[in-house]
Amino acid sequence: MRDGSVNIIGAGLCGSLLSIMFARRGITSNVYERQQDPRYSRPSAGRSINLAMSARGMRALRHAGLLAEVEPLLLPMRGRLIHKENGATELQPYGQRVDEQIYSVSRAGLNRLLVAAACERHGVAMQFSQEVVDYAPKSGGLTVRNHDNSNTYTISHSPLIAADGAGSRLRRAFSADSYISPAESQLPHSYKELSIPAGPGGRFRLATGALHVWPRGGFMLIALPNPGGDFTLTLFLPNDGPASFAALDSATSVSRFFEQNFADVMPLIPDLTATFAANPVGILGTVRCRHWHVGGDLLLIGDAAHAVVPFHGQGMNLAFEDCVVLDEILAQSAGDWDSVFRTFEHKQLANANAIAAMALENYVEMRDTVRDPGFLLRKALAFELERRLPGTFIPRYSMVMFHDEIPYAEAQRRGALQQALLEELTKNARSFEDIDLDAAERYAEERLAADL
Numbered sequence: 001m002r003d004g005s006v007n008i009i010g011a012g013l014c015g016s017l018l019s020i021m022f023a024r025r026g027i028t029s030n031v032y033e034r035q036q037d038p039r040y041s042r043p044s045a046g047r048s049i050n051l052a053m054s055a056r057g058m059r060a061l062r063h064a065g066l067l068a069e070v071e072p073l074l075l076p077m078r079g080r081l082i083h084k085e086n087g088a089t090e091l092q093p094y095g096q097r098v099d100e101q102i103y104s105v106s107r108a109g110l111n112r113l114l115v116a117a118a119c120e121r122h123g124v125a126m127q128f129s130q131e132v133v134d135y136a137p138k139s140g141g142l143t144v145r146n147h148d149n150s151n152t153y154t155i156s157h158s159p160l161i162a163a164d165g166a167g168s169r170l171r172r173a174f175s176a177d178s179y180i181s182p183a184e185s186q187l188p189h190s191y192k193e194l195s196i197p198a199g200p201g202g203r204f205r206l207a208t209g210a211l212h213v214w215p216r217g218g219f220m221l222i223a224l225p226n227p228g229g230d231f232t233l234t235l236f237l238p239n240d241g242p243a244s245f246a247a248l249d250s251a252t253s254v255s256r257f258f259e260q261n262f263a264d265v266m267p268l269i270p271d272l273t274a275t276f277a278a279n280p281v282g283i284l285g286t287v288r289c290r291h292w293h294v295g296g297d298l299l300l301i302g303d304a305a306h307a308v309v310p311f312h313g314q315g316m317n318l319a320f321e322d323c324v325v326l327d328e329i330l331a332q333s334a335g336d337w338d339s340v341f342r343t344f345e346h347k348q349l350a351n352a353n354a355i356a357a358m359a360l361e362n363y364v365e366m367r368d369t370v371r372d373p374g375f376l377l378r379k380a381l382a383f384e385l386e387r388r389l390p391g392t393f394i395p396r397y398s399m400v401m402f403h404d405e406i407p408y409a410e411a412q413r414r415g416a417l418q419q420a421l422l423e424e425l426t427k428n429a430r431s432f433e434d435i436d437l438d439a440a441e442r443y444a445e446e447r448l449a450a451d452l
């Protein structure tokens with residue numbers, strides 16, 4: 001039977017939320033985090049500064065009784081504001097209902113709130129500056145270094161929950177031919193963050209209410225607003241080649257690149273070349289595992305189990321969904337940890353693989369396809385079919401971002417069918433007026449009804 005306490009490695013977004021859900025269920029957790037306590041320290045450099053939160057993340061916060069507290073940190077974004085090469089802009093709404101928007105949230109602010117709620121309201125024992133430096137899968141022994149005094153100590157108590165992020169030391173202790181069989185595939189593109197400071201009186205210097213995108217084919221720049229009136233910019237660029245991080249190796253090449261590609265935003269970034277040289281380049285990749293648990297002794301969760309590239313804005317949302325799924329299994333199970341972890345893997349593995357694939361596809365959409373008139377035509381028809389066939393036709397983007405009741409794997413499957421349909425219905429159309437909407441509705445209903 002399940003009893004005793006649980007060790008969680010990592011007090012990031014996933015580990016801290018999970019510890020709160022455990023506490024609400026009467027399960028004691030001991031959390032070990034290598035960073036200092038975020039309530040009293042500055043966030044470490046090199047992590048994404050803000051994140052897009054959508055329905056799955058909001059549902060998890062509601063489930064943990066935290067949504068009302070987090071809401072003041074959220075800045076709504078109703079769509080993508082596309083910045084074209086000629087300086088013109090175009091808003092592409094994400095959805096068509098009033099509540100179909102996503103939210104920019106500060107990673108550090110959210111993490112601080114979760115840690116404070118865990119420690120101060122739920123009595124979670126979080127130990128900071130404690131880094132797991134070694135894990136032996138065979139014995140289950142974990143070696144931790146206390147950075148306050150440089151001593152090391154071991155923990156052998158299970159279960160262990162590894163919420164230690166994309167570079168998880170616990171996951172990396174398993175070889176490719178182990179039961180877990182982890183695989184990391186790095187994207188040949190990386191990212192760098194820059195910033196647009198607030199104007200006088202905290203005024204935003206780009207339009208608010210949207211996620212800004214400068215799609216340039218092989219690469220892109222995006223901007224998300226922060227509550228202080230500033231924007232965090234993220235440049236996504238190939239590692240090598242003519243337009244790449246490798247090619248931007250001098251102040252002159254950086255200035256020329258921004259003049260050629262992002263002339264409208266360049267004057268808003270102070271000390272562009274110095275900041276560009278100073279800020280780190282972050283790598284991007286996907287983590288896939290064959291299994292996420294070892295009996296009832298260890299579970300990988302969040303990015304440790306399934307890091308995804310950030311182009312669908314779903315990594316945190318998925319990690320938060322993991323917490324809800326695990327908590328719901330615990331609510332219904334009096335079984336042991338082995339059966340809880342097994343059920344969790346059974347429910348979430350296919351979903352994680354689905355969003356990993358959709359996130360990779362979305363990179364091409366954001367940096368390139370959004371400029372294609374055919375894409376805009378299909379998007380307009382998708383919205384029209386959603387209006388005419390509510391519940392039957394839901395654009396894939398909306399299923400992922402706004403419909404937390406639809407599992408990612410289901411969104412991927414239905415999305416593929418709908419995409420084929422949209423391509424068929426628009427193949428001879430030059431504009432929206434060329435489409436016989438009544439016929440399209442009948443055809444879509446017939447094709448999709450059988451599938452639901």
Ligand SMILES: Cc1cc2nc3c(=O)[nH]c(=O)nc-3n(C[C@H](O)[C@H](O)[C@H](O)COP(=O)(O)OP(=O)(O)OC[C@H]3O[C@@H](n4cnc5c(N)ncnc54)[C@H](O)[C@@H]3O)c2cc1C
Pocket residue numbers: 009010011012013014015032033034035048050051052053130131132133163164165166168169191234282301302303304310312313314315316317318319
């Ligand atoms: C550029 C970028 C943009 C992103 N944008 C979005 C977005 O818009 N929307 C979205 O939903 N997701 C986004 N993500 C993904 C999101 O950041 C992650 O999915 C999320 O942080 C996962 O949470 P986690 O708790 O699993 O991992 P993390 O947040 O990485 O937390 C892991 C924790 O474990 C600790 N830790 C690590 N190793 C050890 C160790 N050995 N010992 C002890 N502690 C350890 C770390 O210090 C950290 O606190 C983005 C990611 C990137 C890189």
